[in-house]
Amino acid sequence: MNPTVLTVDDSPSIRQMVGLTLRRAGCEVIEAPDGSAALETLKRHDIQLIVTDLNMPVMDGITLIRSVRADPRCRFLPILMLTTESEPAKKQEGRAAGATGWIVKPFTPEQLVAVVNKVLGRIAVPAQA
Numbered sequence: 001m002n003p004t005v006l007t008v009d010d011s012p013s014i015r016q017m018v019g020l021t022l023r024r025a026g027c028e029v030i031e032a033p034d035g036s037a038a039l040e041t042l043k044r045h046d047i048q049l050i051v052t053d054l055n056m057p058v059m060d061g062i063t064l065i066r067s068v069r070a071d072p073r074c075r076f077l078p079i080l081m082l083t084t085e086s087e088p089a090k091k092q093e094g095r096a097a098g099a100t101g102w103i104v105k106p107f108t109p110e111q112l113v114a115v116v117n118k119v120l121g122r123i124a125v126p127a128q129a
Contacts, residue, residue, distance in 0.1 A: 003120055004028040004045060008038040008052035008064065009082070014105075018051060018082065021109040022116065035059025039067055042074065049120060051112075054083035054090065062097050069098040078119040082107070 005027045007018045012033075019029040030045055032038040036059040038050065050068065054061040061081055068074045078100040085091075086104045094102055100119055103112065116122075 002026050002028050003048035003122070004030060005049045005051060005116070006030050006032060006038055006041055006045070006047045008032045008035060008050060008056070008061070010034055010053065010056040014053070014082075018112065021112055022051075024109075025113045025116065027116070035061065035064030035067070038064055042068065042071075047077065049116065050077065050079045051082050051116070052079065054081055054085050054094070062093055065094065065097040065099055080115060080119060082112070 005022050007015050007022070007029060009015045009018070010033050015031045019031060022029050030041055030047070032041050034056045035052070038052065041047070052061040052064055061083065065079050068077060068079060079098065081094050081099050081102045082105060083102075084105045091102050101115055103115055
């Protein structure tokens with residue numbers, strides 16, 4: 001069964017690019033425009049991984065991570081930050097909140113798929129062009 005990944009980003013083009021990359025790698029993808037919408041999605045779907053931006057309106061990525069980690073059902077759910085932020089202090093804040101990993105934009109599809117496969121413990125499935 002293909003893993004279901006929730007992508008959370010306020011940029012429709014980033015959600016589209018991440019979604020296309022992950023679908024080509026064999027994942028089911030559900031999209032949310034912000035952290036609040038992502039929390040609602042988690043109530044309705046069985047998600048195996050969250051890939052979230054940091055800076056978003058309504059609810060940012062750090063607040064989303066803290067909210068997800070507060071739910072005992074999602075305590076061990078992998079969460080990747082996919083953001084332009086590369087400052088060590090921000091990365092530390094993300095780790096402290098419960099982020100599993102951090103990918104800095106811009107990124108390559110191969111890089112994203114490799115990290116997703118590693119976090120999910122999957123055999124590498126290359127992204128198709």
